[in-house]
Amino acid sequence: MKIMDLGEISGDMLLFGGIYSNLQALQALIAQAKHRNIPAQNCIFTGDVVAYCADPYASVQALRAFGCPSLAGNCEVQLAQNALDCGCGFEDGSACSMLSVAWYAHANAQVTNDQRVWMASLPERIIFSHNGLRYAVIHGAASDISGFIWPTTSQPEFASQIATLQNQVGGIDRVIAGHCGIPFQVEIDDVLWINTGAIGLPAHNGSPQTHYISIVNNHLKINVLDYDINAAFAAMQAVDLTQGYHDTLKSGYWPSQDTLPADMRL
């Protein structure tokens, strides 16, 4: 397993995930980091730079230029392997599976060989210490890069995932995850499990703004990201990505609830 050890990080931090080819959202996140005087090495990306939105190539280039530590998401793993689909773990025939065909083809056509080599170089785990706490960063679940861990996941399942992760990287106080697209934090025994949510799509709550995590003065907070939604929407229309996720940018609701557990469906 490829583990990136960042050692001790001091100062404020930003943690974010799910760029999803939404260049406008990534530009807004980078502007936030600069506004808060948080350097790129204190910003950590939890994976899935490329997915639903219009600008896969430009988003990868912008993330690489920013230079923050970045984790491999399932989308990067699949594109690096020249795979035929996103590997999100959607069931065959589900709405998410069918909706992913258009954006994955669009992304696969734009992403260059050089970008695939970069994606293949990304770590599967990032570990670091910050203010006396040891963190591990994963994409989905510790047992499966595409595993969905939700705020309503059972306590025994959280505990099992934390035990798996500690077998992989040693003792930890906090887990930073991505993939599911919903920001949350859940305390399991003495470990805090945090999901960064996604900056590239809203969290299926009717609000078009997206989310990221800040750690300022050792206080961890889920933040709302304001960005140029109209520009991101227009960019999707311009490349015919109009199968449903474009409306999500404005409505704040996902086009399908297939991936959500029953107790989180609206």
Ligand SMILES: [Fe+2]
């Ligand atoms: Fe993912």
